[in-house]
Amino acid sequence: MQKQKLVMVGNGMAGVKTLEELIKHAPDLFDITVFGAEPHGNYNRILLSPVLAGEMTLPDIMLNDLDWYRDNGITLHAGRKVVEINRARRTVRADDGTEVAYDRLLLATGSVPFILPVPGKDLPGVIAYRDIADTEAMIEAAQHHRHAVVIGAGLLGLEAANGLILRGMEVTVVHLGGWIMERQLDKAAADMLQASLEAKGMKFCLQAQTAELLAADSGRVGAVRLKDGTELAADLVVMAAGIRPSTSLAESARLHCERGIVVTDTLQTVTDPRIYAVGECANHRGTAYGLVAPLFDQAKVCANHLAGFGIGRYLGSVTSTKLKVTGVDVFSAGDFQGGADCDEIVLHDRAGGVYKKLVLKDDKLAGAVMVGDTADGAWYFQLVREGKDVAEMRDHLMFGQSFTQSQLGDAGHQGQSQAALLPDTAEICGCNGVCKGTIVKAIREKGLFTLDEVKKHTKASSSCGSCTGLVEQILASTVGGAYQSTDKFAKPVCGCTEHTHGEVREAIRQQKLLTIPDTMRALEWSTPNGCATCRPALNYYLISTWPFEAEDDPQSRFINERAHANIQKDGTYSVVPRMWGGLTTPDELRAIADAAEKYKVPTVKVTGGQRIDLLGVKKSDLPLIWSDLNAAGMVSGHAYGKSLRTVKTCVGKEHCRFGTQLAMDLGVKLEKMLFGMWSPHKVKLAVSGCPRNCAESGIKDVGVIGVDSGYELYVAGNGGIKTEVAQFFCKVGSDEEVMEYGGAFLQLYREEAYYLERTCHYIERVGLEHAKKLVVEDAANRKALYERLLFALKDAPDPWAEQRTAPLVRNYQPIDLTNNGDRHGLAETVSS
Amino acid sequence: MAWQKLCPLEEIPALGARVVEHADGDIAVFRAAGDSVFAVADACPHKGGPLSQGIVHGHKVTCPLHGWNIELASGHACAPDEGCVRNYPVRIEAGTVWLEL
Numbered sequence: 001m002q003k004q005k006l007v008m009v010g011n012g013m014a015g016v017k018t019l020e021e022l023i024k025h026a027p028d029l030f031d032i033t034v035f036g037a038e039p040h041g042n043y044n045r046i047l048l049s050p051v052l053a054g055e056m057t058l059p060d061i062m063l064n065d066l067d068w069y070r071d072n073g074i075t076l077h078a079g080r081k082v083v084e085i086n087r088a089r090r091t092v093r094a095d096d097g098t099e100v101a102y103d104r105l106l107l108a109t110g111s112v113p114f115i116l117p118v119p120g121k122d123l124p125g126v127i128a129y130r131d132i133a134d135t136e137a138m139i140e141a142a143q144h145h146r147h148a149v150v151i152g153a154g155l156l157g158l159e160a161a162n163g164l165i166l167r168g169m170e171v172t173v174v175h176l177g178g179w180i181m182e183r184q185l186d187k188a189a190a191d192m193l194q195a196s197l198e199a200k201g202m203k204f205c206l207q208a209q210t211a212e213l214l215a216a217d218s219g220r221v222g223a224v225r226l227k228d229g230t231e232l233a234a235d236l237v238v239m240a241a242g243i244r245p246s247t248s249l250a251e252s253a254r255l256h257c258e259r260g261i262v263v264t265d266t267l268q269t270v271t272d273p274r275i276y277a278v279g280e281c282a283n284h285r286g287t288a289y290g291l292v293a294p295l296f297d298q299a300k301v302c303a304n305h306l307a308g309f310g311i312g313r314y315l316g317s318v319t320s321t322k323l324k325v326t327g328v329d330v331f332s333a334g335d336f337q338g339g340a341d342c343d344e345i346v347l348h349d350r351a352g353g354v355y356k357k358l359v360l361k362d363d364k365l366a367g368a369v370m371v372g373d374t375a376d377g378a379w380y381f382q383l384v385r386e387g388k389d390v391a392e393m394r395d396h397l398m399f400g401q402s403f404t405q406s407q408l409g410d411a412g413h414q415g416q417s418q419a420a421l422l423p424d425t426a427e428i429c430g431c432n433g434v435c436k437g438t439i440v441k442a443i444r445e446k447g448l449f450t451l452d453e454v455k456k457h458t459k460a461s462s463s464c465g466s467c468t469g470l471v472e473q474i475l476a477s478t479v480g481g482a483y484q485s486t487d488k489f490a491k492p493v494c495g496c497t498e499h500t501h502g503e504v505r506e507a508i509r510q511q512k513l514l515t516i517p518d519t520m521r522a523l524e525w526s527t528p529n530g531c532a533t534c535r536p537a538l539n540y541y542l543i544s545t546w547p548f549e550a551e552d553d554p555q556s557r558f559i560n561e562r563a564h565a566n567i568q569k570d571g572t573y574s575v576v577p578r579m580w581g582g583l584t585t586p587d588e589l590r591a592i593a594d595a596a597e598k599y600k601v602p603t604v605k606v607t608g609g610q611r612i613d614l615l616g617v618k619k620s621d622l623p624l625i626w627s628d629l630n631a632a633g634m635v636s637g638h639a640y641g642k643s644l645r646t647v648k649t650c651v652g653k654e655h656c657r658f659g660t661q662l663a664m665d666l667g668v669k670l671e672k673m674l675f676g677m678w679s680p681h682k683v684k685l686a687v688s689g690c691p692r693n694c695a696e697s698g699i700k701d702v703g704v705i706g707v708d709s710g711y712e713l714y715v716a717g718n719g720g721i722k723t724e725v726a727q728f729f730c731k732v733g734s735d736e737e738v739m740e741y742g743g744a745f746l747q748l749y750r751e752e753a754y755y756l757e758r759t760c761h762y763i764e765r766v767g768l769e770h771a772k773k774l775v776v777e778d779a780a781n782r783k784a785l786y787e788r789l790l791f792a793l794k795d796a797p798d799p800w801a802e803q804r805t806a807p808l809v810r811n812y813q814p815i816d817l818t819n820n821g822d823r824h825g826l827a828e829t830v831s832s
Numbered sequence: 833m834a835w836q837k838l839c840p841l842e843e844i845p846a847l848g849a850r851v852v853e854h855a856d857g858d859i860a861v862f863r864a865a866g867d868s869v870f871a872v873a874d875a876c877p878h879k880g881g882p883l884s885q886g887i888v889h890g891h892k893v894t895c896p897l898h899g900w901n902i903e904l905a906s907g908h909a910c911a912p913d914e915g916c917v918r919n920y921p922v923r924i925e926a927g928t929v930w931l932e933l
């Protein structure tokens with residue numbers, strides 16, 4: 001089949017991002033030709049500011065060099081501007097006469113700076129701030145001249161002024177509005193920012209209208225005259241008074257434009273579905289964006305559509321702003337102006353240089369603006385985008401993430417918003433030993449924008465994940481507004497699919513999908529058999545939704561669940577037999593001791609889960625040691641699985657002078673009931689005989705505390721990476737009720753949670769009220785959940801006993817070369 | 833160098849692997865997508881993890897220890913990781929797997 005022809009006009013950030021995404025999905029679908037008016041590959045325009053400020057150099061900011069185009073078979077016409085689109089013949093023509101035909105056309109022409117229509121605007125020394133050429137012109141001017149005037153005190157103008165000051169110029173910023181950055185800041189914040197910029201030597205003329213640019217004797221610009229007659233010396237004038245979507249080419253092809261090329265949710269122009277537009281030149285639902293993050297969202301959807309998937313829709317973005325001037329922190333997001341129906345929380349410390357305003361609407365954070373201390377910007381932005389109910393944390397909200405979460409019992413060592421203050425040598429990821437400098441370097445040099453990319457390139461946050469918050473902050477402070485954090489479960493499961501966990505679960509239920517291949521077919525997976533991320537998730541969703549009907553696929557399980565033991569760093573395994581409720585007997589201990597000696601187990605350890613771990617067993621010995629343990633009546637402890645782990649107990653009323661309930665007895669009953677339960681993540685329970693709580697029920701997925709009149713049930717606790725105190729669920733009277741309420745809660749979790757979501761994260765997502773409504777308040781539903789759980793767990797086999805039998809046991813043995821001759825009757829070796 | 837007979841193909845689990853013990857170190861023999869077979873040293877270029885124990889997808893395996901992805905045909909780690917593991921010639925003949933050592 002002949003390839004289709006895709007032509008792209010505009011070789012900038014949004015366009016090339018679209019191509020990158022397209023090549024990922026459908027590398028061979030199109031012959032791609034790119035026209036770019038600038039004589040370069042694709043570079044990171046955002047970083048022109050650090051280049052101007054002397055913090056980076058041009059080679060640092062290249063995203064795709066010429067080799068990239070060649071390696072991907074893309075024809076690049078760099079330095080050539082497209083001047084005509086012929087929609088009837090489906091061709092484009094460049095200024096040098098080159099003509100290329102297209103099947104699909106992608107317009108990514110960005111914006112053009114708005115040049116004030118004043119006399120003198122064409123004088124040498126008058127420039128805009130948009131591209132490499134402008135930046136080079138400014139650097140050059142700073143070497144030979146002294147006075148600069150920047151017109152416009154928006155983000156761009158201030159970053160330009162800052163850079164020029166650092167390069168030794170005297171800079172005055174002329175601004176029409178009453179305060180600087182008025183589109184991003186309120187007056188109080190702007191005043192504070194202005195004061196700190198003035199302290200750096202920046203001068204301001206506010207409410208000032210430029211009347212004329214005057215030439216010096218040299219013929220170059222020499223001064224700016226304002227309407228009130230003031231004259232400002234200026235050997236360089238930078239116009240930063242706004243940008244306009246670059247639409248002249250589109251308009252000449254009679255594509256519908258109004259402040260941008262009007263596009264649909266699939267980024268196709270409303271006039272001609274063969275023609276797409278992404279980036280600053282596009283107008284989507286009335287908005288033309290001017291920051292990278294939303295443009296990258298557009299790029300993804302557009303690439304999907306070009307690749308023929310057609311599922312993605314772009315629905316608009318909320319944006320945030322960050323000024324990249326070293327030492328001056330400014331952040332704003334969402335609706336920060338407020339209005340009659342909004343509340344404001346304001347902190348204003350003039351002397352300390354800190355201003356923060358939070359705008360609340362209907363118990364949600366609608367916007368935030370901050371100067372001086374912006375460490376919590378990323379967190380506030382996340383709250384704005386997620387539309388999360390903040391009523392409960394309202395009192396603390398102003399004091400930031402770490403304080404608020406500590407007040408909500410949510411401490412733990414996640415990113416405390418201090419990332420920007422940390423030195424480059426600070427270790428961020430304890431698991432992989434990655435320090436801040438390495439992360440910042442990778443972000444800058446490799447042009448990374450998302451958490452996933454940072455994980456892939458640096459390994460930071462790719463193991464236990466407790467540093468994710470910090471890494472996100474480093475991203476936010478390094479790439480500014482271009483960073484967009486995303487909720488892990490709001491994104492596709494992995495690179496093999498466009499679908500989220502929620503969509504996959506729903507499809508498996510609705511379409512009664514029973515196998516992984518069927519699910520992949522039904523949901524149009526882009527890889528033949530998935531990857532190590534999606535397959536385990538699919539396997540869990542299938543077996544939990546359709547117990548006894550769906551096939552369990554061991555090859556789609558992580559090795560621990562396939563070998564029914566924990567893999568160790570040297571490739572050996574650990575063996576943890578179940579000790580129901582933490583109870584054991586002399587016979588069991590003797591059998592464990594014998595097995596440890598017989599199989600030369602190097603380490604025998606009491607675990608944190610009240611049982612014994614035999615560490616360092618050879619894989620081929622596993623079936624043998626299991627057989628010995630089985631013979632003594634012991635079964636697998638599932639210490640390796642996303643499954644029921646342990647039910648810890650205290651001695652309880654059986655022995656303890658304070659005990660109010662038989663904790664050990666109930667613990668054993670619960671553990672027997674839940675034996676063999678696969679779950680989205682591991683599940684741990686505890687039963688304590690009284691509120692002294694010696695079994696630590698307060699940090700368990702389900703914690704039970706005996707009181708005189710019965711039991712208190714707590715759920716969604718976690719003692720791991722980030723300690724979460726379990727929340728009170730309900731009070732019940734009998735053992736049977738503990739089993740029913742606790743079991744129903746766990747079944748709800750099994751049915752609704754996403755793979756690798758612990759109960760605390762699940763409850764954080766759906767809300768405790770949701771679980772209470774379905775389990776505590778609705779008796780019929782509770783019983784139905786409980787029955788579904790018991791049904792799924794009926795006759796749960798001991799995996800150790802199962803694995804010891806042929807042919808499964810073969811998977812534990814190496815292929816034995818020496819025995820092969822015997823088995824096949826003769827020693828066959830052929831020379832090659 | 834000689835071709836050694838290993839085992840019938842079905843004695844290696846589909847999308848799985850088994851190990852051949854060898855004086856120079858274990859060799860992992862994979863049965864990947866489409867019943868294609870590959871053999872590489874059973875030691876991940878990262879920190880020596882047993883690749884034979886990883887999840888197999890397409891013609892790649894994900895190391896069980898820290899999740900590197902390895903191309904089975906070439907032994908190369910997938911970008912952005914860098915490294916390479918030795919690979920061995922392997923083939924199927926009349927349903928039996930052979931390995932050249």
Ligand code: SRM
Pocket residue numbers: 566567568569574576605606607608609610611613639645646682684699700717718719720721722758
């Ligand atoms: C053996 C044991 C440590 C010990 O010697 O005491 C252990 C060992 C491991 N834990 Fe643990 N955890 C052990 C009790 C705990 C506890 C304490 C408890 O259960 O009361 C916790 C905190 C409580 C909790 O989970 O809420 C705990 C929190 C974790 C976490 C963090 C989970 C989280 O949601 O934050 C992980 C990582 C994970 O699961 O993703 C983890 C993971 C691991 C793994 C499986 C790491 C791995 O994937 O290889 C370790 C296997 C070591 C090995 O080589 O075999 N382990 N781990 C304990 C086994 C208990 C048992 O009898 O089954």
Ligand SMILES: Cc1cc2nc3c(=O)[nH]c(=O)nc-3n(C[C@H](O)[C@H](O)[C@H](O)COP(=O)(O)OP(=O)(O)OC[C@H]3O[C@@H](n4cnc5c(N)ncnc54)[C@H](O)[C@@H]3O)c2cc1C
Pocket residue numbers: 009010011012013014015035036037038045046047048049080081082083108109110111129130131156159246249278279280281289290291292293295322324479480481482
């Ligand atoms: C100095 C500076 C700092 C910035 N800082 C930030 C920041 O901190 N955070 C943030 O999110 N955003 C920032 N931005 C904005 C961000 O860079 C833009 O939103 C983004 O680059 C827009 O991408 P685009 O692909 O739509 O347009 P561009 O990247 O501008 O690409 C468009 C390209 O198309 C070319 N072109 C136009 N017409 C034609 C034609 N007819 N034929 C051929 N080629 C053509 C242009 O020459 C240009 O190279 C900054 C911008 C600047 C200038």
Ligand code: SF4
Pocket residue numbers: none
């Ligand atoms: S046993 Fe648990 S705490 Fe100890 S090193 Fe392993 S994962 Fe970390």
Ligand code: FES
Pocket residue numbers: 876877878879880881895896897898899900
């Ligand atoms: S040893 Fe293989 S990924 Fe670390």
